[in-house]
Amino acid sequence: MTSSVDLPVAVPDVLADEVLKRLPFVSEGLVASRLADGGRRIEFDLAPGFEPRAAEIGALIADVARKVCGNHRPGMWRTLAARADLPGAFERDPHPLLEAAGELRRFGAGRWALGPKVTALVAALDRRVLEIARQYNAPAHAFPSLIGADVLDRCRYFRNFPTSLGLVSHLREDHERIQAFARSARAEDGHLVFDPASLSTVECLLSPAVCFHWYARLADGALADPAVITAVGKCFRYESSLMGGLERLWDFTMREVIFVGSAEFVRGQRPVLVDACVALLGELGLAYEIATATDPFFADAYAAQAAYQQGFELKFELLLPLPYSGRKLAVGSVNYHQDFFGRSFNISAGDDPAHTGCLAFGLERFALAFLAQHGPEERHWPDAVAADVRRGATGGAA
């Protein structure tokens, strides 16, 4: 059933995606939504059984649109660097080609298995990002995929990004409940059927970013000198019906280079990192745009947080065109958090709260954009990447 809701103020083109990508979280009954009448109306499709709630869901949709657009300040996007020329004429969606070649296999929404060539490409791209970390002599650290609720609370993650959270539980230490679970739990229609009363409280969540662990590691301490480290890890962000292919995974691999120190030190790294990214993307022969951006804040927090982030230009995204869709995919970002994490985790640098920043790459997205622009055939890739991938795909035996 298709319904619609009129909006009091038209959604500007520049915010259309920001509004639409928040709507899947409005209701479990919302199947699809789109802007109409130049952004003055939103049409939406409801699943069977949700029709009686159309007016209520429409009101919630209008509320989300109002909150996202409420503090919009035009003219705030800036491009720092760009290269428009695609490396070739390849325009097909690489997903079906890679699936046919056994290089991709979908397990479920946002869950994909990678074959040897794509795995090797991910590793090859990671090594190139690691070269940037090496320029700083950044030691490698490793962090768990689980993150404490207390850490995310200090990051204000619950307020700003609640929709992406993955809560971790386990069975309570209760023999009878565990016995009951063992007897009755089963998967049905892709879901675990069990008694929720057997679950523990939530102590940990699936980590949505790598750098939070490092700030927690430095908490309640003072830095004598700036600290630069690197780490790679699995990150988890639930994105409802938006998850599809390697563009938007539920769990993905993130490589970060993390900077902690004085304001001058961290701020000073941003142009250096942008230059390093320009060099990296150029070496890979990719078309790109590096532009100011905002994080995907929850609708209730969006107006204030996005405006602040844009006004202070705290986030630069590395956007790679996907010829098959005409859209651009953010494969990485250069982020400056000012003293937010320094204050939140009580980390000082000199007499002041430490400032932090990071360079972050989503490696599967990076691989997808590479494959979308170059195509899946190695003969069309830059020689160095093709050779690197051939070595990696055979475990270094080639």
Add this chain to the structure above:
Amino acid sequence: MNDASDPTEARVRAAIRRALALPAVGADDALALGTTPGWDSMGHMTVVMEIESEFGASFPAHRLPELTDVHAIVRALGEDEE
């Protein structure tokens, strides 16, 4: 004119006090981003939006980093009217 008798400055001070839920704000208190309790990166937009609501103004994004204390806000409001 940016002294305490300036009605614009008094309204700015009152708006900041409301935005940050400060108990009281004196005419000479230095109110600034990074030093006033609650006026940090998270509180900055609360301050800005309260000022905009008070004066019916709307600051473009590139001006947000300038609005770091009472006098800067008063100056920006003056320029907004020009």
